[in-house]
Every structure is written in structure tokens, then in C-alpha cells.
Amino acid sequence: MMNRIFSEITPEIIKYSELCTKNSYIQPELYTKYRVNRGLRDLEGNGVLTGLTDISEIIAYFFDENGKKIGQKGELFYRGINIEELVDGFVKEKRFGFEEVTYLLLFGDLPKKNELQNFSKLLGNYRNLPTNFVRDIIMKAPSQDMMNTLARSVLTLFAYDDNANDVTIPNVLRQCLELIALFPLLAVYGYQTYSHYHDGQSFFIHQPQPELSTAENILYILRPDCKYTELEARILDIALVLHAEHGGGNNSTFTTHVVSSSGTDTYSVIAASLGSLKGPKHGGANIKVVEMFNDMKENIDDWTDENKVRSYLADLLHKKVFDKAGLIYGMGHAIYSVSDPRAAVLRGFVKSLSEEKGMHDEFDLYSLVERLAPEVIRDERKMYKGVSANVDFYSGFVYSMLGLPLELFTPIFAIARISGWSAHRLEELINAGKIIRPAYMNVCDRRDYEPLAERK
Numbered sequence: 001m002m003n004r005i006f007s008e009i010t011p012e013i014i015k016y017s018e019l020c021t022k023n024s025y026i027q028p029e030l031y032t033k034y035r036v037n038r039g040l041r042d043l044e045g046n047g048v049l050t051g052l053t054d055i056s057e058i059i060a061y062f063f064d065e066n067g068k069k070i071g072q073k074g075e076l077f078y079r080g081i082n083i084e085e086l087v088d089g090f091v092k093e094k095r096f097g098f099e100e101v102t103y104l105l106l107f108g109d110l111p112k113k114n115e116l117q118n119f120s121k122l123l124g125n126y127r128n129l130p131t132n133f134v135r136d137i138i139m140k141a142p143s144q145d146m147m148n149t150l151a152r153s154v155l156t157l158f159a160y161d162d163n164a165n166d167v168t169i170p171n172v173l174r175q176c177l178e179l180i181a182l183f184p185l186l187a188v189y190g191y192q193t194y195s196h197y198h199d200g201q202s203f204f205i206h207q208p209q210p211e212l213s214t215a216e217n218i219l220y221i222l223r224p225d226c227k228y229t230e231l232e233a234r235i236l237d238i239a240l241v242l243h244a245e246h247g248g249g250n251n252s253t254f255t256t257h258v259v260s261s262s263g264t265d266t267y268s269v270i271a272a273s274l275g276s277l278k279g280p281k282h283g284g285a286n287i288k289v290v291e292m293f294n295d296m297k298e299n300i301d302d303w304t305d306e307n308k309v310r311s312y313l314a315d316l317l318h319k320k321v322f323d324k325a326g327l328i329y330g331m332g333h334a335i336y337s338v339s340d341p342r343a344a345v346l347r348g349f350v351k352s353l354s355e356e357k358g359m360h361d362e363f364d365l366y367s368l369v370e371r372l373a374p375e376v377i378r379d380e381r382k383m384y385k386g387v388s389a390n391v392d393f394y395s396g397f398v399y400s401m402l403g404l405p406l407e408l409f410t411p412i413f414a415i416a417r418i419s420g421w422s423a424h425r426l427e428e429l430i431n432a433g434k435i436i437r438p439a440y441m442n443v444c445d446r447r448d449y450e451p452l453a454e455r456k
């Protein structure tokens with residue numbers, strides 16, 4: 001058993017935390033009074049414009065002739081290309097898409113055949129950890145959260161890079177490509193270590209295969225027998241493509257911009273973005289979705305009974321069940337309202353995978369929740385816009401059907417999103433913007449310093 005830091009919450013800590021809460025609480029009316037864009041949204045809930053980007057575009061609404069905002073079917077474009085067309089393109093040609101999409105996001109154009117081959121080869125060559133990195137870093141002090149393990153590995157890679165602090169474009173691009181190639185290894189090996197030390201599982205490290213795609217390599221190095229079906233690898237590849245990028249304003253990509261704008265190194269930037277992505281309101285939602293469904297399946301005897309499912313969903317919002325956070329995970333999005341195009345694309349493939357795995361009952365339950373949850377949320381919350389299933393609603397289900405461990409769900413999101421973060425880090429540096437530095441208004445009254453002996 002490892003020595004732990006003190007984790008006990010003592011009465012003294014409770015007292016301090018009450019003091020801290022009392023004196024840090026800000027009256028909610030003040031945010032309206034001073035027209036604060038809380039969460040960097042305006043009073044109608046729209047994101048505040050903080051930058052320009054060439055990398056991707058999200059369409060979720062339009063304005064009618066009276067200037068009224070109307071929600072519409074969500075659309076997502078990578079470098080101007082509709083994501084549905086993109087997926088359709090490589091799926092029809094029976095190719096893996098993640099490497100092509102990474103090229104597109106980084107360099108702005110679709111690769112020609114030989115460019116794609118060379119780029120995939122480059123990633124394959126970079127998919128090589130420094131000597132003894134697994135033994136010296138990953139196997140030390142395994143944590144139960146793979147996102148923290150991943151961030152630690154990224155921060156430690158700084159020490160292995162002879163030119164770590166150089167923020168010129170070729171050097172940052174080289175670092176980004178290495179990280180894109182290494183993320184599957186860092187995540188999966190982190191998990192193998194954890195499952196060995198924590199769950200007593202056999203420990204094995206499979207070497208990645210340079211000729212395999214990112215999705216195939218994940219399954220290859222994760223499974224004891226290195227085997228996977230074509231459908232499994234293709235669906236994982238599609239999930240990677242759909243998670244690769246989502247504009248400059250999502251929490252982790254904005255973190256990439258914020259931290260890059262200070263002029264710091266690539267490893268520090270990506271570690272910060274990982275910390276953001278881990279949160280349950282962001283990339284951590286895919287784990288929560290599966291845990292929520294497990295809880296639902298345990299507590300509802302008939303999964304086809306609409307009333308029972310509806311009442312469980314209402315209990316979620318009333319903080320009576322599951323994690324008592326008041327959220328229906330996998331539902332809602334800061335921008336999309338009517339639909340999230342990524343969820344729509346994934347849904348089609350999920351159906352065929354659930355048939356291959358004999359999990360139609362689960363698929364039907366997911367479909368029922370997808371239909372009922374928006375109604376339940378609308379009845380209970382103040383809505384600026386509609387809510388619908390987001391990408392994580394189905395991605396968690398896909399990963400569980402692929403037999404991926406829960407601990408790797410968010411790291412898989414990170415394996416995909418590192419491509420988008422890299423493109424945005426480069427864009428921030430190429431355009432040499434100002435350091436990002438918004439304002440906070442002070443609402444604390446001034447007072448005099450009291451000498452220690454006079455304090456009551």
C-alpha cells in the first residue's frame with residue numbers, strides 16, 4: 001500500500017471550508033447587475049466572441065427576419081468540410097479516417113494519396129516512447145485516473161525533449177506530432193499498469209505496429225491477444241474522427257489557446273488541456289453516461305416502460321438518484337440545441353455494433369432515453385434553447401460494447417482531441433495573439449488592516 005497524503009476531512013477543515021464558502025460567495029444578482037458574461041456567455045447564453053479560427057465551424061442556429069434565434073439541426077465542419085460528408089467519404093472507401101482528419105486539421109487541406117501514406121508513416125515512426133519510459137515513469141505511482149496519468153506522462157516528456165521550450169512553429173509541430181502518435185501508448189500503458197497493481201491483472205506491454213491505424217493500434221496494444229474485428233476498429237476510428245475537433249471555444253481547446261498565449265511550452269499546454277477535458281461537464285461525461293445507464297438498469301425492472309424511465313430521469317434532475325448532481329449525462333450542449341451531428345453520425349454505427357454484440361435491449365433503452373430526456377429537462381429547467389443527445393451519449397455505449405475499460409473512455413477522447421488542440425496551438429502561435437487576459441470586477445468593499453491584537 002502506497003503512503004497516502006492526508007485525505008481525512010477533519011472538523012478543522014470543515015470549519016475552514018465554511019469560512020471560505022461564506023466569504024467567497026457572490027450574490028447571483030450581481031452578475032446580472034454588472035452584465036457579467038458568466039461562463040463567457042452573454043445573457044442569452046451565446047458564447048462571447050473571443051477569437052477567429054480557420055480550423056472548424058459549428059452551426060446550431062440561425063436568426064429569423066425579426067432577429068429571433070432559431071435552433072436548427074447541428075452541423076460541424078472541419079476546415080470547411082461537413083463532418084458527415086467526411087465520414088461518409090472514408091467509410092465508403094473502406095479506409096481509416098483519423099490520420100486523414102489529423103492531416104486536414106493541422107495542415108488545412110485533405111492529403112493526396114502519397115501525402116496520406118507519408119503522414120501515416122511519420123506518425124507510425126513517432127509512436128515510440130523514450131527508452132525505459134514505461135518502467136521509469138508510467139509504472140511509478142499508478143493513479144486510478146488515467147487522465148491524471150496521461151497528464152503526468154505528458155509533463156514528464158518535457159524532460160526527455162532536448163528542445164522542449166522552443167516555441168517556433170517547426171519545433172511545436174514536431175512536438176505535437178509526437179504527442180498525437182504517443183497518446184494511445186501513454187493512455188493504454190497507464191491503464192495496464194493500474195489494472196495490474198490495483199486489480200491484480202497480468203501485466204503486458206504490446207508494442208504498437210507502425211503499419212496499423214491509430215484505432216487499430218489502440219485495440220492491438222490493449223487486448224491480451226491483440227485481436228479485434230474490422231467493425232470494431234472502424235467504429236473506434238469513426239469515434240476518434242468525431243471527437244478530434246470542436247471549435248476554439250470548447251473548454252479544453254480554449255484552455256489550449258489561453259495557456260499557449262502565455263508563450264509556455266507544448267507539454268505544459270497539453271497537460272492543462274487534459275485537466276480541462278477530464279471534467280464531467282466536458283470529456284468526463286462519457287464515463288458518467290455509462291455509469292448512469294448502469295444505475296438505471298439496476299433500478300428499473302422494465303426498460304421498455306416509458307413511465308418508469310421518465311420518472312427515473314426526473315429523479316436524476318431532482319438529485320435523488322445516481323450521483324445526485326442533477327444532470328442527465330450525455331444530454332445537452334453549450335451550442336447545439338436540436339441535434340449534435342456527431343451523435344447523429346455515431347448513432348447509425350452504434351446500431352450495427354449493438355446488433356453484432358447482441359445488445360439490442362440496451363440500444364432500445366438508449367433510444368428511449370434520447371427521446372424522453374429532452375422533454376424532462378425542458379419541463380424542469382430554464383432553457384435558452386432545446387437539448388438533445390450529445391456525442392458522449394453514444395460514445396460511452398460504443399466503448400463499452402468494444403469492451404474498453406471505463407478508465408480509458410476519457411483518455412480515448414483525449415487521443416482524438418490532441419489533433420484539434422495541436423491545430424489550435426499552432427494557430428494561436430502563428431497568429432501571435434495577445435496574451436489572453438479577460439477582466440474580473442472586484443465586488444469586495446475596502447477596509448483597513450487590523451493589527452493582530454485588535455481583531456475580534
Ligand SMILES: CC(C)(COP(=O)(O)OP(=O)(O)OC[C@H]1O[C@@H](n2cnc3c(N)ncnc32)[C@H](O)[C@@H]1OP(=O)(O)O)[C@@H](O)C(=O)NCCC(=O)NCCS
Pocket residue numbers: 045280281282283285317326327328329330331332333334335377381382383384385386387390391392
Ligand atoms: C454540456 C452542458 C454543460 C451545457 O450546459 P449549458 O451550456 O448551461 O447548456 P444550456 O444553456 O442549454 O442549459 C440550460 C439549462 O439546462 C440545464 N441542462 C442542460 N443540460 C442538462 C442536462 N444534461 N441535465 C440537466 N440539466 C441540463 C442547464 O444546467 C441549464 O440550467 P440552469 O440555467 O438552471 O443551470 C450541459 O448540457 C451538461 O451539463 N450536460 C451533461 C454533461 C454532458 O453530457 N457533457 C458533455 C458535453 S459534450
